[in-house]
Amino acid sequence: MATTRRKPLSRERILAAALELVDEQGIDALSMRKLGQALGGYEAMSLYNHVANKDDLLDGILDLVLAEMEPPDPAGGLASIRSSSISAHEALARHPWAAGLLMSPTRIRPSRLQFMNALLAALRGAGFSAETTYTAYHVLDAHIIGFSLWQSTHGSLPADIDLENMRPFLDRMLPPDRYPHLHEHGMQHLEDGPHRDVRTFEYALDLFLEGLERAR
Amino acid sequence: MATTRRKPLSRERILAAALELVDEQGIDALSMRKLGQALGGYEAMSLYNHVANKDDLLDGILDLVLAEMEPPDPAGGLASIRSSSISAHEALARHPWAAGLLMSPTRIRPSRLQFMNALLAALRGAGFSAETTYTAYHVLDAHIIGFSLWQSTHGSLPADIDLENMRPFLDRMLPPDRYPHLHEHGMQHLEDGPHRDVRTFEYALDLFLEGLERAR
DNA sequence: CGCCGTAAGTTTACAGTGTAAGATGACATA
DNA sequence: TATGTCATCTTACACTGTAAACTTACGGCG
Numbered sequence: 001m002a003t004t005r006r007k008p009l010s011r012e013r014i015l016a017a018a019l020e021l022v023d024e025q026g027i028d029a030l031s032m033r034k035l036g037q038a039l040g041g042y043e044a045m046s047l048y049n050h051v052a053n054k055d056d057l058l059d060g061i062l063d064l065v066l067a068e069m070e071p072p073d074p075a076g077g078l079a080s081i082r083s084s085s086i087s088a089h090e091a092l093a094r095h096p097w098a099a100g101l102l103m104s105p106t107r108i109r110p111s112r113l114q115f116m117n118a119l120l121a122a123l124r125g126a127g128f129s130a131e132t133t134y135t136a137y138h139v140l141d142a143h144i145i146g147f148s149l150w151q152s153t154h155g156s157l158p159a160d161i162d163l164e165n166m167r168p169f170l171d172r173m174l175p176p177d178r179y180p181h182l183h184e185h186g187m188q189h190l191e192d193g194p195h196r197d198v199r200t201f202e203y204a205l206d207l208f209l210e211g212l213e214r215a216r
Numbered sequence: 217m218a219t220t221r222r223k224p225l226s227r228e229r230i231l232a233a234a235l236e237l238v239d240e241q242g243i244d245a246l247s248m249r250k251l252g253q254a255l256g257g258y259e260a261m262s263l264y265n266h267v268a269n270k271d272d273l274l275d276g277i278l279d280l281v282l283a284e285m286e287p288p289d290p291a292g293g294l295a296s297i298r299s300s301s302i303s304a305h306e307a308l309a310r311h312p313w314a315a316g317l318l319m320s321p322t323r324i325r326p327s328r329l330q331f332m333n334a335l336l337a338a339l340r341g342a343g344f345s346a347e348t349t350y351t352a353y354h355v356l357d358a359h360i361i362g363f364s365l366w367q368s369t370h371g372s373l374p375a376d377i378d379l380e381n382m383r384p385f386l387d388r389m390l391p392p393d394r395y396p397h398l399h400e401h402g403m404q405h406l407e408d409g410p411h412r413d414v415r416t417f418e419y420a421l422d423l424f425l426e427g428l429e430r431a432r
Numbered sequence: 433c434g435c436c437g438t439a440a441g442t443t444t445a446c447a448g449t450g451t452a453a454g455a456t457g458a459c460a461t462a
Numbered sequence: 463t464a465t466g467t468c469a470t471c472t473t474a475c476a477c478t479g480t481a482a483a484c485t486t487a488c489g490g491c492g
Binding site: 100103104105108113114116117120121124130133134135137138139141142143144145146147149150152153154173174178179180181182184185188200203204207208210211 | 316319320321324329330332333336337340346349350351353354355357358359360361362363365366368369370389390394395396397398400401404416419420423424426427
């Protein structure tokens with residue numbers, strides 16, 4: 001009876017619930033038992049009918065994030081590379097845990113390879129040599145992921161800190177007498193919030209792309 | 217008797233052994249019981265006489281890596297920023313697991329804050345505005361960590377792959393018909409090994425620093 | 433000498449993890 | 463009605479970090 005009332009499990013429902021759980025409570029909060037409960041009181045082992053193991057589960061939700069990234073058009077030139085990089089960064093900003101997963105060596109997803117391949121194709125298509133393409137690819141990749149990672153560590157503050165008592169918190173974490181420049185930097189972050197991060201990401205991205213254009 | 221034969225525990229000995237274990241077998245292989253055994257057959261709980269908990273242990277070995285980084289001289293200008301960035305990258309390349317640890321939000325080490333502060337000071341000292349310094353700091357940080365992370369995922373291949381059968385492995389992982397550009401990129405990696413990564417890191421770094429210099 | 437305090441190391445125990453193996457039940461088809 | 467299939471649950475195991483209590487060794491003091 002209870003069994004008929006609740007919606008049956010499926011890979012898609014499981015992945016969606018896992019994504020929601022991880023987005024809300026962080027990657028460490030994801031356990032098979034907890035996920036089963038969140039899906040309507042299922043036992044952990046029931047999930048294994050639709051998912052090979054936890055790694056497969058993680059691959060699954062990572063794929064969902066990767067699907068949010070718009071790959072570059074191989075014939076779209078630097079403009080397409082730019083907008084695609086921004087789209088990738090946005091996806092990682094929406095799901096801060098994903099950047100970390102993306103970097104675990106054992107988790108090489110086909111969708112990621114496809115994105116990489118398209119990016120390389122776009123670089124060659126934009127007229128860069130194999131040599132420059134090689135470097136540019138690494139720079140872009142490092143920038144997107146590195147920046148997203150930085151943002152993700154930054155964004156997750158203790159839960160009891162809101163914008164009100166942010167200032168004293170910052171003063172305590174980064175005492176101005178010990179870290180004067182760092183404290184100033186923290187203040188800059190407070191000034192106009194997340195918008196600034198986006199601008200910073202794009203500023204650095206453009207700095208790159210301009211440098212590349214000169215090298216072409 | 218057995219107790220008198222083996223060297224007594226100490227925080228330093230524990231951290232050194234943990235660092236060695238993690239460098240050799242990866243961060244996931246580090247457990248209190250295994251570490252105790254590696255130190256000469258101690259029980260896991262014995263470690264707690266010298267280390268607060270596992271987090272403290274992780275902080276400890278991360279500090280050892282951070283200590284390998286040469287912070288920039290606040291009065292050293294761009295040259296010092298450059299060599300310091302390279303030094304940080306080298307430390308992270310020696311201990312590939314550290315980049316991941318560095319990015320966990322709860323692990324903000326004083327030595328890291330000091331490094332950050334010195335880097336910001338050097339940027340201001342080199343004559344950049346508060347605004348440009350803000351951006352440049354993030355770019356450098358993202359580049360160092362992002363690139364190191366990329367390298368760390370890259371470097372750790374299945375254990376049974378040596379340079380001999382690298383080529384067929386690459387052909388299988390990145391089938392040329394599905395990922396033509398990516399396959400070519402992989403081949404470039406094979407050509408002259410780790411040296412190339414270093415050159416790529418520094419090339420991108422210089423691209424940045426030149427861009428910054430123009431913006432000054 | 434005996435006593436005592438302190439500290440290091442050990443033992444035991446507990447809650448939590450992923451997941452293998454087997455039992456149970458509902459349903460569709462023969 | 464009988465059989466087979468498949469989703470779900472139960473139980474169990476090895477492993478994790480670590481709290482609490484216990485044992486042991488040692489150094490100083492009467």
